Structures are given as C-alpha cells and as structure tokens.
Amino acid sequence: MTARMRPFAGPVTGAVALIVVAAAAMLLAGASPIAGFAALLRGALGGPHQVSETLVQTTSLLFPSLAVAFAFRAGLFNIGAEGQLVMGGLCAGLAGAALAVPGWVAIPLILFAGAAGGAAWGGVAGVLRARFGGNEVIATLMLNIIAALLANYLVVGPLHAPDATGAETSELPRSSWLPLLLPDSRLSVALLFGIALAVSLAYVFRSTAFGYALRAAGDAPEAARRAGIDLRRTALVAMALSGAIAGFGGATIVAGVLHRFNVALSPGYGFIAIAVALVGGLDPLWILVASFAFGILQSGSLSMQAYAHVPKDVVTFVEGLAILALATRRFVAPRTAGT
Amino acid sequence: MDSFAGFVSLSLVKATPLVFAALAGTICERAGILNIALEGALTVGAFAAVAVSFATGSPVLGLFAAVLAGIALCALLGIAATRFGVDQIVAGTGLNLLAAGGTAFGLVVVFGQPGASPEVHALGAGGEKALIVAAFVAAFVLQAVLDRTPWGLRVRACGENPRAVRSAGVDPRRVRVTATVVAGALAGIGGAFLSLGELDIYSDGMTAGRGFIALAAVIFGRWTPLGAAGAALAFGALSALQFVLQRAGVPSELMQALPYLAALAALTGIVGRARAPAADGVPLDERPAHIGRMAKGSVENRGD
Amino acid sequence: MSAALELHGVTKVYPGGVRAVDEVDLALEPGEIHALCGENGAGKSTLAQIAAGKISPTGGRVSGADRVGLVHQHFELVGRLRVWENVVLGREPRRGARIDAAAARERVRELARSYGLDVDPDAIVETLPVGVAQRVEIMRELAREPRVLVLDEPTAVLAPVEIDALFRTLETLAARGTAILVITHKLAEVLAHAERVTVVRAGRVVMRSLVAETSIDAIAHAMVGGTIPALAERARTDVVPAFVARDVAAGDGAHALREATFEVRGGEIVGIAGVEGNGQTALADAIAGVLPYRGTMSLNGRTLETLGAGARIGAGVRSIPQDRQREALVLDWSIAENVALGDHDRAPLRRGIAIDRRAENALATRIVERFDVRTPSIRTRAGALSGGNQQKVVVGRTLSGAPVFVVAFQPTRGIDVGATALVQSRLIEARNAGVAVLLVSFELDEVLALADRILVMYRGSIAGSFERGAFDRARIGALMAGA
Known part of the structure; x- marks a missing residue:
C-alpha cells in the first residue's frame, strides 16, 4: 500500500507542482500570482517574527504529518490525525489546568497526557480494525467528528473556564508553558521535539526490526503474516502510536502556543497533514522539509489575503489539489509484465 | 401533541440531505469506490446552488448548478481513481480539502464576504417538499436500477470483481466513473437542499459532517439503496430528536454524536454486519481481498 | 476453408524490453482442436491474450480476434453473482430498461443443454466447485458465439474425470465448427485430444506438427530446447x-x-x-x-x-x-530486505532493536550464489525479477x-x-x-x-x-x- 502512496518523482516535483497550482488559483481569484507569492513569502519569511511564526506552523503540522505517515507506512489510512490532535490537546489542556506542580514535573505530564489522549483516540480505530476488521478510514472519520463534539461539549459546558471569553479551558500556569526558543515569539522547544521525533522515526523505519515489521505489514500483509508478523497487533500498535504522535502535537500547541485548550486549536492540521505526508513521500526527514513548506503556506496566507487580496482559503484549495496532483503521479512507472 | 407532526416533518427535513448523500455513497461503493468526498460534494452543491441563485435569481437554476457541481467533484474522484490510479481515500481527502477551500474562497470572490452568503431566492416550501419526496423516490428507483437493469448488474459486478467485468467486454473504468457521476448528481441535490431548501443562505461548514454520516448510513443500510435511505431517515430522526431532548437537558453534542457512535458500533459488526462489496475501495488492477480477511486471518494459532 | 484466426509475424515487447512473443505465425482452422505448448514463461499466455484481442501486439497482424473467446486459467467471474448474471454480463437481454431475466436463464439452460455443461442458472458462483465454475466461464464465452475459443491451462484445476468432460464439450464445439486453441504444458492431454500442435519456446514457434505425426518425447524436447536438466541424486537416508x-x-x-x-x-x-x-x-x-x-x-x-x-x-x-x-x-523491497522476512525478529539478523544489515546482505549474497538467482544485485527490487x-x-x-x-x-x-x-x-x-x-x-x-x-x-x-x-x-x- 505505501509504495503506491509514495510520489514516485519525489518531493522536488511535488513542490514545483504545488507552486504552479497555487499560481493558477491566484489568477482565478483575479490577483497577480507574483504579488500573491511576494506577499505570501513576505508574510512567512519577511523578518524574524515572520520566520518564527512560520516555524510555529511548521511544528504544528509536523506532528500530525508524522502521525499520518507512521500509520500509512504500516498500511493503515489514518484520516483521523485531526481528531487525535484535538483529543491530545484537550487532555493536555485539562491536565495543564489541573496540575499545580513545578514546571519540570508538569510539562512532561502535560505532554504525556496529550500523547495518551491521542493514543486512546487512535487506539479506538486500531481496536476496531484489529478486533473486528472494521475499516479504519470510516472509523477515523467518525472519530474526528466525535472528538470535535466532545471537546466542544466539555469546553462550552462543564469545563468552561470562568475567565475565558471563547470556548476554552483555563490558562495553564506560566511554569507549565513550554520554554521558548526565541524570546518574544511563540516558537517553543516543541520544534526541537518534532525534529528529534522525525529523526528517530527515520531510524525506526530504516533500521529497526519493529520498523521492518510495520513496513512489511503495510507493503505485503499476506507475506508479513506468514513471516510471523501479527497483523492485528501491528494495526493496533500503529494506530495507537500514530494517535500518540498526533496527540503529542496537540499537547505542544496547548503547552507551547495557546497555553490553554481552545476548540479552534486546529485549523485542520490533521487533514493538511495528509498532504504534507504525501509531499514528503512518507519519509520522516522529507516530511520535516515538507512541513516547513506547508508552514510557509499557512503563515503566509494571511498576509497574502491582506496585501495581495487573495483569500487565504486559496491555500486549503491548493493543498487539496496538491494531494490529488501528487497522488496522481504514482503508477506512472511502467510495470514489467509477468507471465 | 402537535409537536409529533412537527417532529416527523423535522425528521424528514433533517433526513433528506442524508438520504441523497447515502444513496450517492451506496451507488459508489457498489461500484467499488469508497467515496469519502461526499462531504465535499454536499459542500460544493450547497455553495453552487446559492451562488447561481444569487447570480440569476432562479433557485431552480441553482439546483441545476448544484447537480453539476456535485457531478464535477465526484467525477474527479472517479476519474482520478480509475484513470490515474490515485488511491481513492487519498483522492477523497484531497477533494474534501479542495471543496472546503474552494467554497470559502468562492464566498469571497462571489459575494465579497467571508463566512456566509447573503440571503438568496430559495426553493420555498413547495420546492422543499418536492425534494423530500424526490429523495425517497430516488431510493426506490435506485434499488430497482441496481437490481434489475443492465447498468445495475455491471455496477454490482464492478464492486465485486472488476477484472471479471473487463473479461466480459465491459470497461470497468467507465462503470465506476458513471457511478460517481450519478452519485455526484445525488449529492449535489442533497447540498442544494441544505442551502436552498432548508435555508436560503450558504455558510462555511454548513454540511457539518453529513457526508460522513452518509457513509455510516451506507454501512447500516448494508450497501442497498433502500437500506441506506432507511438508515439516513433514522439518523435524520435522531437529529430532530435532538431539539426535543435538548429541552430535557440532554447535551446536543451527544445527540449529534449518535450517528457517528452508531457507525463505530456498526464497524464492530456487533449489530450485524453484511459483507461489503469485495472490491469496495480496491483499485481496478488489483484482485479484491475482503476487508475483514486481515483481522480474521491473522488469528494467532492456539489450536483448540 | 479460410482460417478462423490468423496471426502473422506477431511480436510483443513489454516496456521493460522483454520480448514475450517474437514473430509468431499461427492459423486456426474452423473445427480443429489445436494445442499450444510451451514451458512456463515461453510466451503462451501473452499469445493467448493477443489472440483474444485483450492486449495489442507491438508488431505483426492479427485477423479474426474480434470473434475469440478466452477462458482464463484463474477464472474471471463475479463470485457473489448468479450464474446467469455472469453469463449475460455485458450483453444483457433487455425488456424495456430492465434485464430480461427469464430470457437470460433460458439462454443459460440452452447453452447447458447444447454443450452438455450442467449448471444451475440461479446458483451463486462462489458456492460452485472449480470444475463447475469453469463451465460458467466457458458458457459466458460461448454466449458470444465465438468462432475461436482459447483456453489457458484449462485442466490445471480439474480432476481427471472433469478433464474428460471438458474435452467432450470441446469436441462437441469443434464438431460444430468452432476452432479451439488449448494452451497447456500437459503433453498427455495434447496427444489424446488435439489434432495439431504448435510449440513455442522463448516467444518463438519452434515446432508445428500434426499430433498423429509426433510423440510426447519430440514435443517435450522442443519445449525445453534440449535435454531436461537432471535432478539431484536421491541419497539413502536414515529416517x-x-x-x-x-x-x-x-x-x-x-x-x-x-x-x-x-x-x-x-x-x-x-x-x-x-x-x-x-x-x-x-x-x-x-x-x-x-x-x-x-x-x-x-x-x-x-x-x-x-x-x-x-x-x-x-x-x-x-x-x-x-x-x-x-x-x-x-x-x-530489495532482495536483501526480502531474505530477512520471517527471520527479522531473531538472531543473527536482529541485533538489539536493529536489523543487522551486514548479516542481511551476507545472507542475500549467499542465497543469490547458491540458488543461482539471476539479478544485477542484491539491491534489485524483488518485483523486478522473473518468476x-x-x-x-x-x-x-x-x-x-x-x-x-x-x-x-x-x-x-x-x-x-x-x-x-x-x-x-x-x-x-x-x-x-x-x-x-x-x-x-x-x-x-x-x-x-x-x-x-x-x-x-x-x-x-x-x-x-x-x-x-x-x-x-x-x-x-x-x-x-x-x-
């Protein structure tokens, strides 16, 4: 399955395709692509503040993208990174607001709560798949919506922060905030966690027996099963770990950026992550690069809207097209005919 | 209480877009395409209906535009999946993003304002009723088409074993693409019902996951049009019930979540599961393997 | 009498450069049973697909392919549909917009009667034994009234009695003027039922003969192109x-x-x-x-x-x-990665949490040498190798x-x-x-x-x-x- 999903021409072609599609969409909006890109790039990379914001977006995209890729490599469609991210954020937000302990205790607990929340949510889909053979695509789609409803119910209802204006939990104590990488920015050490995770995952896939088993389950389930790889356990573990990665990402947004859980935590990172994972060819290191590229899009889109009058939603549109265009490039390589 | 009649009619109103979408999902899955872009198809349908009604003043033209928009989106899925070998799930996800981004972007371009459109000429009470009736008629018609017509036979064969369809001299790509076209038209009408039937505006996110509920209805309906329409009707009643129970203090989110929870339950097979079409979601050049096979086959051997 | 199917200088080169079929001439006369023999990989199946118009040759000419029915080695049937639905698929008899199911069933019964193919039109195909499923596939092809019927290794899945029944059906068909091409590597069948035999090797025709004028040994010799390699000696063992x-x-x-x-x-x-x-x-x-x-x-x-x-x-x-x-x-995956499958989780291939690449490569190299795997390298994709x-x-x-x-x-x-x-x-x-x-x-x-x-x-x-x-x-x- 994953071999089919790897854009065969690689990430460079992917990036070029993206730019061309984006330009076309800007023309469609009646704006000059040059002005649009200029505004986008200025907004994303025009100064230290812009760069730090882009890196914040990069971080937010990186975790769910790694999550999606992790499941995909094991042959599972995790369309539910969005819901896992939300659940992770929710658990982290609740834990963070409740914990009155020093930061060096609280922060690991908050991040763990996030990962656990995501793992539980991914794990539900994993159990359905492993135990009942239920299609994980449908399961994760449903779980996304259930997560949103649950978060909304809790945050608007019983757990609504008395001091809050929006649908959010109470603010985390300052000591529980993730340390910043740059002063006066929103960029926290979460970026470093993400890079470390990407590098570790690359190692897991390339060199470990665990990664080997996951890839075998994804690329040739029947052969893997006969080689003693337990497909049910693999499905469960892969979905839970994938969820944990996404949930951890949600926790970093809570502890590093918003400092509380808000229902508007994610503008669809979990869905965009599918595009990022594909652009990155499901390779954790390339996903790092792809997350930065998509981070530029996310953070530059507002400036593009303000200065070049291109509605920011063009970015979502382009991301959708990117998925289609990139996925289309597979299969083009000729297959040798068997007899 | 006269609210019972009100409840029934509200159920029908809530069910109608789900019925259209569930029928669309059924026809696609029977042909072997797992269409997760239904959400996007509802979205573009709802948007196109309002945009065209706004531009022409005619809600009927709006409905027509919704059909075309739905067809365009779903046919893209069909073509991508059959001609370009794009994975159906990946393509569906892309199309959903495309629809969400495109309509939000379109709101600004067409109406000059983000978030929601201004009020436009809607289909009115008569039009709304006509579409409600049409939804259920469509269910019966589709069931008959699937069971009794040559095209229906080809669709069913395609969802089971497209290679056999090719051996029989029929191009399975065409069958699958036509199925997505029919599905797109149905989902487009469903979208138009949301924006021009029930309401008279388009607003971002108004489809609210109905395309995904429809997929749940397909499973509940055991991949038959009448079953899917029945499940959609039940889900519609659930969402109507929400207004009743909310007054009794039941959280609306719980009611809203019920169809999704029900779908998860359906995936366990505890409530009784029919077999999905063998080639549902399977690319044309691969031999179908049953989705459940993996879980069943990997049972660790303990003897007994 | 004009040939039912003619192939002239037909060549098929696959994108990878493999010449599966090379300058093949073949003519089938109406009413004959013709055997096409060859080893695995000789190009028989490709030739069958070309004859049936399922794939187009890269060179040469085919005439008559529009009236060819092909019965696959692995049947191409829809398991969950009924027999009659499989048979009429693609050419459904209609009454208005609907399928005329009664006419379809009658068609199946008629085919069953006239060719001695005993099948219940309303049976669900996946419940049928293989031999009966094959009859359904044959019926589906016969429903198109082909002038030529090509059967790809039709006896591979049949028991001896079923093989006899199959050939009786084929003989009935031939007697009514249909040309039959049976692709097989089982030589006894050829001699028992066919009139002519064509042998292909490495994509080329290496022998044509009337069956009456040849022998199993001659055909086998032509298929292999020399003597069959000797097997290892069977040693005396203590069991x-x-x-x-x-x-x-x-x-x-x-x-x-x-x-x-x-x-x-x-x-x-x-x-x-x-x-x-x-x-x-x-x-x-x-x-x-x-x-x-x-x-x-x-x-x-x-x-x-x-x-x-x-x-x-x-x-x-x-x-x-x-x-x-x-x-x-x-x-x-590469050959090297494939040789670890099944042993990836224990020594010597696993060391700690990692897979020992050097051990993996050494094992792959050993296998490639000892088992004579023809490959450019142990890094070659397994999918790129021949069967x-x-x-x-x-x-x-x-x-x-x-x-x-x-x-x-x-x-x-x-x-x-x-x-x-x-x-x-x-x-x-x-x-x-x-x-x-x-x-x-x-x-x-x-x-x-x-x-x-x-x-x-x-x-x-x-x-x-x-x-x-x-x-x-x-x-x-x-x-x-x-x-």
Missing part, C-alpha cells in the same frame, strides 16, 4: 519421525481440511497429490500457523499448538507458500534458515525448466541432509518424481498412501477424483 499431525482439521466450506493424520520423517519427501481445492491450502496454512485448526501437531516431539507463525519459523517449520508474489515476497528468480529467492530463504520441516506448496508453479530443476534439486538435497519435506503439488508428475511417499488428498481427507516403488499412477489418479 526418523520429525513432524506428526494427528486429527488435524482446519478451515471451512468446500475447501476445508476435514481430517488429516500423518507423519513426515526427517530425510524423506512426502508428496501430497490431489486436485486443487481439496484441503491442501488449509493444511499448509494450519502447519504454517496462519490458520486455526483442531487436532495436534508436533515437531521432534515438541507440540506446536502454542506457537504462532513466527515462533514456528523459529522452531524450524518453514514454508514455501503457493503464491510467492503475495504470500512470500514484498515486491517493492523463476523470485521463487529461487523464496526457496533460498526457506532452505537457508536451518529448517527441520519444510512445506513446499507448488514450489515450481509458473517457473521455467531450469528454475524448476534447481528448486527440485535443492529440495532433494535438503531431504538428503535430513530435513523433513512435505511437498504439495497439483502436478501429479512432480509428486511422482520427488516423493518418497505419496498421500492422496480428496475432499479434505487423506484418501490413500503409497510408498515409493509401489506408486500406481492410475490408482492415485482415481483416488484424486474420489473413486
């Missing part, structure tokens, strides 16, 4: 019980294993003879630990019930699965892992003569070295050639047992058919 199965039952439905009690001793090859679909798959899967079963199995006295698939491999129970592309290899070389990788992996008991399921299916001889020789050598081997094959000749003892399987049970030296071909054939 001790290694694998014991008692009252093993597994699977469900028509292809289930109902009851099997047998033992395989170290230093012997036990051959399972039988027609496909008589419980062999369930037996092999149960032994491999991928299918639950009742009953007991043990290896050198150690019970296997508590072991899963991976632990069984570790204990020395190793399998060559029947479908190498799906069940044995990860086609997108024979893929199988050598699988067999190499299985036999290199210090096996105690090997289950070889159709180990030479679809591979060329050279690879077949190599695989068979390596199995004999493993036996000579004291390994217990269970050979499951649908080719009786292969079982007769390799086995020390033959067990015949019919409908999920062992119907008979024969010791080498007392092999009775006719008796075995009868037991395979349920006599």
Whole structure:
C-alpha cells in the first residue's frame, strides 16, 4: 500500500507542482500570482517574527504529518490525525489546568497526557480494525467528528473556564508553558521535539526490526503474516502510536502556543497533514522539509489575503489539489509484465 | 401533541440531505469506490446552488448548478481513481480539502464576504417538499436500477470483481466513473437542499459532517439503496430528536454524536454486519481481498 | 476453408524490453482442436491474450480476434453473482430498461443443454466447485458465439474425470465448427485430444506438427530446447519421525481440511497429490500457523499448538507458500530486505532493536550464489525479477534458515525448466541432509518424481498412501477424483 502512496518523482516535483497550482488559483481569484507569492513569502519569511511564526506552523503540522505517515507506512489510512490532535490537546489542556506542580514535573505530564489522549483516540480505530476488521478510514472519520463534539461539549459546558471569553479551558500556569526558543515569539522547544521525533522515526523505519515489521505489514500483509508478523497487533500498535504522535502535537500547541485548550486549536492540521505526508513521500526527514513548506503556506496566507487580496482559503484549495496532483503521479512507472 | 407532526416533518427535513448523500455513497461503493468526498460534494452543491441563485435569481437554476457541481467533484474522484490510479481515500481527502477551500474562497470572490452568503431566492416550501419526496423516490428507483437493469448488474459486478467485468467486454473504468457521476448528481441535490431548501443562505461548514454520516448510513443500510435511505431517515430522526431532548437537558453534542457512535458500533459488526462489496475501495488492477480477511486471518494459532 | 484466426509475424515487447512473443505465425482452422505448448514463461499466455484481442501486439497482424473467446486459467467471474448474471454480463437481454431475466436463464439452460455443461442458472458462483465454475466461464464465452475459443491451462484445476468432460464439450464445439486453441504444458492431454500442435519456446514457434505425426518425447524436447536438466541424486537416508499431525482439521466450506493424520520423517519427501481445492491450502496454512485448526501437531516431539507463525519459523517449520508474489515476497523491497522476512525478529539478523544489515546482505549474497538467482544485485527490487528468480529467492530463504520441516506448496508453479530443476534439486538435497519435506503439488508428475511417499488428498481427507516403488499412477489418479 505505501509504495503506491509514495510520489514516485519525489518531493522536488511535488513542490514545483504545488507552486504552479497555487499560481493558477491566484489568477482565478483575479490577483497577480507574483504579488500573491511576494506577499505570501513576505508574510512567512519577511523578518524574524515572520520566520518564527512560520516555524510555529511548521511544528504544528509536523506532528500530525508524522502521525499520518507512521500509520500509512504500516498500511493503515489514518484520516483521523485531526481528531487525535484535538483529543491530545484537550487532555493536555485539562491536565495543564489541573496540575499545580513545578514546571519540570508538569510539562512532561502535560505532554504525556496529550500523547495518551491521542493514543486512546487512535487506539479506538486500531481496536476496531484489529478486533473486528472494521475499516479504519470510516472509523477515523467518525472519530474526528466525535472528538470535535466532545471537546466542544466539555469546553462550552462543564469545563468552561470562568475567565475565558471563547470556548476554552483555563490558562495553564506560566511554569507549565513550554520554554521558548526565541524570546518574544511563540516558537517553543516543541520544534526541537518534532525534529528529534522525525529523526528517530527515520531510524525506526530504516533500521529497526519493529520498523521492518510495520513496513512489511503495510507493503505485503499476506507475506508479513506468514513471516510471523501479527497483523492485528501491528494495526493496533500503529494506530495507537500514530494517535500518540498526533496527540503529542496537540499537547505542544496547548503547552507551547495557546497555553490553554481552545476548540479552534486546529485549523485542520490533521487533514493538511495528509498532504504534507504525501509531499514528503512518507519519509520522516522529507516530511520535516515538507512541513516547513506547508508552514510557509499557512503563515503566509494571511498576509497574502491582506496585501495581495487573495483569500487565504486559496491555500486549503491548493493543498487539496496538491494531494490529488501528487497522488496522481504514482503508477506512472511502467510495470514489467509477468507471465 | 402537535409537536409529533412537527417532529416527523423535522425528521424528514433533517433526513433528506442524508438520504441523497447515502444513496450517492451506496451507488459508489457498489461500484467499488469508497467515496469519502461526499462531504465535499454536499459542500460544493450547497455553495453552487446559492451562488447561481444569487447570480440569476432562479433557485431552480441553482439546483441545476448544484447537480453539476456535485457531478464535477465526484467525477474527479472517479476519474482520478480509475484513470490515474490515485488511491481513492487519498483522492477523497484531497477533494474534501479542495471543496472546503474552494467554497470559502468562492464566498469571497462571489459575494465579497467571508463566512456566509447573503440571503438568496430559495426553493420555498413547495420546492422543499418536492425534494423530500424526490429523495425517497430516488431510493426506490435506485434499488430497482441496481437490481434489475443492465447498468445495475455491471455496477454490482464492478464492486465485486472488476477484472471479471473487463473479461466480459465491459470497461470497468467507465462503470465506476458513471457511478460517481450519478452519485455526484445525488449529492449535489442533497447540498442544494441544505442551502436552498432548508435555508436560503450558504455558510462555511454548513454540511457539518453529513457526508460522513452518509457513509455510516451506507454501512447500516448494508450497501442497498433502500437500506441506506432507511438508515439516513433514522439518523435524520435522531437529529430532530435532538431539539426535543435538548429541552430535557440532554447535551446536543451527544445527540449529534449518535450517528457517528452508531457507525463505530456498526464497524464492530456487533449489530450485524453484511459483507461489503469485495472490491469496495480496491483499485481496478488489483484482485479484491475482503476487508475483514486481515483481522480474521491473522488469528494467532492456539489450536483448540 | 479460410482460417478462423490468423496471426502473422506477431511480436510483443513489454516496456521493460522483454520480448514475450517474437514473430509468431499461427492459423486456426474452423473445427480443429489445436494445442499450444510451451514451458512456463515461453510466451503462451501473452499469445493467448493477443489472440483474444485483450492486449495489442507491438508488431505483426492479427485477423479474426474480434470473434475469440478466452477462458482464463484463474477464472474471471463475479463470485457473489448468479450464474446467469455472469453469463449475460455485458450483453444483457433487455425488456424495456430492465434485464430480461427469464430470457437470460433460458439462454443459460440452452447453452447447458447444447454443450452438455450442467449448471444451475440461479446458483451463486462462489458456492460452485472449480470444475463447475469453469463451465460458467466457458458458457459466458460461448454466449458470444465465438468462432475461436482459447483456453489457458484449462485442466490445471480439474480432476481427471472433469478433464474428460471438458474435452467432450470441446469436441462437441469443434464438431460444430468452432476452432479451439488449448494452451497447456500437459503433453498427455495434447496427444489424446488435439489434432495439431504448435510449440513455442522463448516467444518463438519452434515446432508445428500434426499430433498423429509426433510423440510426447519430440514435443517435450522442443519445449525445453534440449535435454531436461537432471535432478539431484536421491541419497539413502536414515529416517526418523520429525513432524506428526494427528486429527488435524482446519478451515471451512468446500475447501476445508476435514481430517488429516500423518507423519513426515526427517530425510524423506512426502508428496501430497490431489486436485486443487481439496484441503491442501488449509493444511499448509494450519502447519504454517496462519490458520486455526483442531487436532495436534508436533515437531521432534515438541507440540506446536502454542506457537504462532513466527515462533514456528523459529522452531524450524518453514514454508514455501503457493503464491510467492503475495504470500512470500514484498515486491517493492530489495532482495536483501526480502531474505530477512520471517527471520527479522531473531538472531543473527536482529541485533538489539536493529536489523543487522551486514548479516542481511551476507545472507542475500549467499542465497543469490547458491540458488543461482539471476539479478544485477542484491539491491534489485524483488518485483523486478522473473518468476523463476523470485521463487529461487523464496526457496533460498526457506532452505537457508536451518529448517527441520519444510512445506513446499507448488514450489515450481509458473517457473521455467531450469528454475524448476534447481528448486527440485535443492529440495532433494535438503531431504538428503535430513530435513523433513512435505511437498504439495497439483502436478501429479512432480509428486511422482520427488516423493518418497505419496498421500492422496480428496475432499479434505487423506484418501490413500503409497510408498515409493509401489506408486500406481492410475490408482492415485482415481483416488484424486474420489473413486
């Protein structure tokens, strides 16, 4: 399955395709692509503040993208990174607001709560798949919506922060905030966690027996099963770990950026992550690069809207097209005919 | 209480877009395409209906535009999946993003304002009723088409074993693409019902996951049009019930979540599961393997 | 009389540069039964596809392909539909917008009557035995009234009696003027039923003859293009019980294993003879630990019930699965990565949490050398290898892992003569070295050639047992058919 999903021409072609599609969409909006890109790039990379914001977006995209890729490599469609991210954020937000302990205790607990929340949510889909053979695509789609409803119910209802204006939990104590990488920015050490995770995952896939088993389950389930790889356990573990990665990402947004859980935590990172994972060819290191590229899009889109009058939603549109265009490039390589 | 009649009619109103979408999902899955872009198809349908009604003043033209928009989106899925070998799930996800981004972007371009459109000429009470009736008629018609017509036979064969369809001299790509076209038209009408039937505006996110509920209805309906329409009707009643129970203090989110929870339950097979079409979601050049096979086959051997 | 189908200088070069068919001329006369023979990989199937107009040649001319029906080796039927629905698919009789189901059923009955193909039009295809399913596929093609009927290895899945019934049908068809092309590598069938024979080797026609004017030896010689490579010598071995199965039952439905009690001793090859679909798959899967079963199995006295698939491999129970592309290899991976599959989770290939790449490469290099895998490098994708070389990788992996008991399921299916001889020789050598081997094959000749003892399987049970030296071909054939 994953071999089919790897854009065969690689990430460079992917990036070029993206730019061309984006330009076309800007023309469609009646704006000059040059002005649009200029505004986008200025907004994303025009100064230290812009760069730090882009890196914040990069971080937010990186975790769910790694999550999606992790499941995909094991042959599972995790369309539910969005819901896992939300659940992770929710658990982290609740834990963070409740914990009155020093930061060096609280922060690991908050991040763990996030990962656990995501793992539980991914794990539900994993159990359905492993135990009942239920299609994980449908399961994760449903779980996304259930997560949103649950978060909304809790945050608007019983757990609504008395001091809050929006649908959010109470603010985390300052000591529980993730340390910043740059002063006066929103960029926290979460970026470093993400890079470390990407590098570790690359190692897991390339060199470990665990990664080997996951890839075998994804690329040739029947052969893997006969080689003693337990497909049910693999499905469960892969979905839970994938969820944990996404949930951890949600926790970093809570502890590093918003400092509380808000229902508007994610503008669809979990869905965009599918595009990022594909652009990155499901390779954790390339996903790092792809997350930065998509981070530029996310953070530059507002400036593009303000200065070049291109509605920011063009970015979502382009991301959708990117998925289609990139996925289309597979299969083009000729297959040798068997007899 | 006269609210019972009100409840029934509200159920029908809530069910109608789900019925259209569930029928669309059924026809696609029977042909072997797992269409997760239904959400996007509802979205573009709802948007196109309002945009065209706004531009022409005619809600009927709006409905027509919704059909075309739905067809365009779903046919893209069909073509991508059959001609370009794009994975159906990946393509569906892309199309959903495309629809969400495109309509939000379109709101600004067409109406000059983000978030929601201004009020436009809607289909009115008569039009709304006509579409409600049409939804259920469509269910019966589709069931008959699937069971009794040559095209229906080809669709069913395609969802089971497209290679056999090719051996029989029929191009399975065409069958699958036509199925997505029919599905797109149905989902487009469903979208138009949301924006021009029930309401008279388009607003971002108004489809609210109905395309995904429809997929749940397909499973509940055991991949038959009448079953899917029945499940959609039940889900519609659930969402109507929400207004009743909310007054009794039941959280609306719980009611809203019920169809999704029900779908998860359906995936366990505890409530009784029919077999999905063998080639549902399977690319044309691969031999179908049953989705459940993996879980069943990997049972660790303990003897007994 | 003009030919029903003519191929002139037909050539097919696949994108990878493989010349599957090279300048082939072939003409079929109405009413003849023509055999097309060749080894696996000789280009027979490609030629059949070209003749039936399913793929287009890269050179040459085909006339008459529009009236050709093709019966596939692996049937292309829709299992969950009814017989009549399969037969009329694509050419449905209509009444208004609807299918005229009554007319369709009648059409099936009529075909059944006129060609002696006994099938219930309302049966669901997936519930039918293979032989009946094949009749459905033949009917579907006959419903188009073809002038030529091409059958690709039609007897591969049939029992001897069913083979006779098939040829009776084909003779009826031929008598009514249809030209029949039977693609096969079973020479006895050719001599019994065909009038003319064409032999292809490496994509070229190497022999054409009237059947009456040739012999099995001449055809076999033409197919192989020389003498058949000799097999390894069978050494005298001291046999001790290694694998014991008692009252093993597994699977469900028509292809289930109902009851099997047998033992395989170290230093012997036990051959399972039988027609496909008589419980062999369930037996092999149960032994491999991928299918639950009742009953007991043990290896050198150690019970296997508590072991899963991976632990069984570790204990020395190793399998060559029947479908190498799906069940044995990860086609997108390199040869080197593939040789670790199944042993990736234990020493020497696993060190700590990591896979030892050097050990993996060394193993791959050893397998490539010892099993003569023709490949540019151990980094080559398994999917890029020919079928024979893929199988050598699988067999190499299985036999290199210090096996105690090997289950070889159709180990030479679809591979060329050279690879077949190599695989068979390596199995004999493993036996000579004291390994217990269970050979499951649908080719009786292969079982007769390799086995020390033959067990015949019919409908999920062992119907008979024969010791080498007392092999009775006719008796075995009868037991395979349920006599």
